[in-house]
Amino acid sequence: MSKHPSEANLALFAGGELSLWRRWGVKRHVAECAACRDAVDEFLALREQASGMAELPDVAWDSMAAEMRANIRLGLEAGECVTERSSPRHLGFSLRGVAACASLAMLLVVSFLIERPAPRVAELKTDDAAVIETSGSGIQVMEGGRSLMLLNAHAHTVDYQASGSAMGARYVDSDTGQVTINNVYVQ
Amino acid sequence: MSELAPPPLEAVERQNRFVSENLRRIFVQIYRIVGNTADAQDLTQEAFIKALQRQEQLKDEEKATHWLSRIATNTAIDFLRRHGRVTHCEMDAQTESPQESPEDLLLRSEHRDYLEDGLRLLTARERAALMLRDVEGCSAEEVAKQLDCSKATVRSHIANARIKLRRYMAGRKR
Numbered sequence: 001m002s003k004h005p006s007e008a009n010l011a012l013f014a015g016g017e018l019s020l021w022r023r024w025g026v027k028r029h030v031a032e033c034a035a036c037r038d039a040v041d042e043f044l045a046l047r048e049q050a051s052g053m054a055e056l057p058d059v060a061w062d063s064m065a066a067e068m069r070a071n072i073r074l075g076l077e078a079g080e081c082v083t084e085r086s087s088p089r090h091l092g093f094s095l096r097g098v099a100a101c102a103s104l105a106m107l108l109v110v111s112f113l114i115e116r117p118a119p120r121v122a123e124l125k126t127d128d129a130a131v132i133e134t135s136g137s138g139i140q141v142m143e144g145g146r147s148l149m150l151l152n153a154h155a156h157t158v159d160y161q162a163s164g165s166a167m168g169a170r171y172v173d174s175d176t177g178q179v180t181i182n183n184v185y186v187q
Numbered sequence: 188m189s190e191l192a193p194p195p196l197e198a199v200e201r202q203n204r205f206v207s208e209n210l211r212r213i214f215v216q217i218y219r220i221v222g223n224t225a226d227a228q229d230l231t232q233e234a235f236i237k238a239l240q241r242q243e244q245l246k247d248e249e250k251a252t253h254w255l256s257r258i259a260t261n262t263a264i265d266f267l268r269r270h271g272r273v274t275h276c277e278m279d280a281q282t283e284s285p286q287e288s289p290e291d292l293l294l295r296s297e298h299r300d301y302l303e304d305g306l307r308l309l310t311a312r313e314r315a316a317l318m319l320r321d322v323e324g325c326s327a328e329e330v331a332k333q334l335d336c337s338k339a340t341v342r343s344h345i346a347n348a349r350i351k352l353r354r355y356m357a358g359r360k361r
Contacts, residue, residue, distance in 0.1 A: 007346075007350050008343075008346035008347075008350065009346075011345070011346045011349035011350055011353070012342055012345065012346050014349070015320065015321065015345060015349070017320075017327050017342050017345060039353075042353050042356075042357075043349055043353060046302075046349060046352050046353060046356065047321050047349075049298050049299070049302050050302065050317065050318075050321040050322055051321060051322055052299065053219055053299075053302070053318075053322050059224055061211070064214075064224075064228060065210055065211070065214075067228075068210060068214070068228060068231055068232050068235075069203070069206055069207070069210070071232045072206055072232050072235045072236055072239070073203075075232060075233075075236040076202070076236055076239055076240065079236060079240055
């Protein structure tokens with residue numbers, strides 16, 4: 001006798017859901033195995049009982065149907081009202097959303113501009129290998145191993161400009177509030 | 188605010204016809220899944236409203252029928268998932284057959300009660316798959332379409348459902 005099919009295969013065999021090849025295998029087995037045949041019979045009996053559930057319960061169908069039809073019509077009409085009237089609200093909401101997004105974007109841009117970090121190091125290389133470096137504490141020119149540095153340890157805010165062969169730094173002394181402007185030119 | 192334009196009479200008539208032609212079938216279909224008339228009534232209404240709100244889907248009559256069945260099944264399954272229950276309050280109504288003796292009727296009623304108890308053990312999808320296949324007689328392909336899953340999944344749901352019911356019934360006999 002062949003190996004017992006799984007319970008799932010017996011259940012599907014009873015309902016005719018197995019593929020042709022599997023059905024053939026299960027059918028052969030069931031023909032010679034009383035236990036599996038009993039299981040299939042039980043599944044068949046269950047199917048038969050379940051089919052009895054197709055009956056409509058004993059309800060006053062006509063009045064129930066009339067009530068359902070009226071409720072469906074009511075629901076559709078209510079739905080149309082909601083859909084129709086919700087359109088301007090949708091528009092209002094989206095306008096508010098756009099305004100909020102624009103404000104947020106503006107805030108981000110402004111905060112970025114305010115908090116924009118000063119360039120830590122900026123280099124300007126000239127044709128004759130002179131290098132100008134700027135940092136938060138000063139500005140420096142290097143050429144052929146020699147360098148010239150302008151420092152301001154109390155710099156509060158440093159603005160740098162670079163153009164062609166020149167660089168400038170603008171400091172605000174945090175103690176005195178004095179503004180210092182240094183311009184360095186490479187020759 | 189502008190006044191709402193009422194839907195054209197022709198459209199309303201078409202909707203009413205669609206409801207009348209399918210109401211009983213959809214009610215029974217949902218009733219088999221949820222197991223009681225009060226919930227089935229509410230869910231039937233809900234399914235029709237969902238379907239009729241997308242009228243563009245209703246142009247092809249045959250497709251509309253399938254589509255409505257699918258909405259009904261999904262509405263019932265969603266309901267069972269939300270509420271996690273199947274209640275059978277009015278299933279004891281009998282359709283008497285003149286050939287049946289009182290003993291037969293009693294036996295049938297008992298079997299039915301057992302079956303209903305057993306159905307509570309199934310998941311919403313197992314129950315829906317079993318009902319569509321064994322009660323409505325849909326093919327596995329049709330069940331798969333209605334449940335929006337593969338045929339293999341449907342077979343798995345059906346097999347699980349039958350196995351659970353068989354074990355439950357066997358436990359009752361002992």
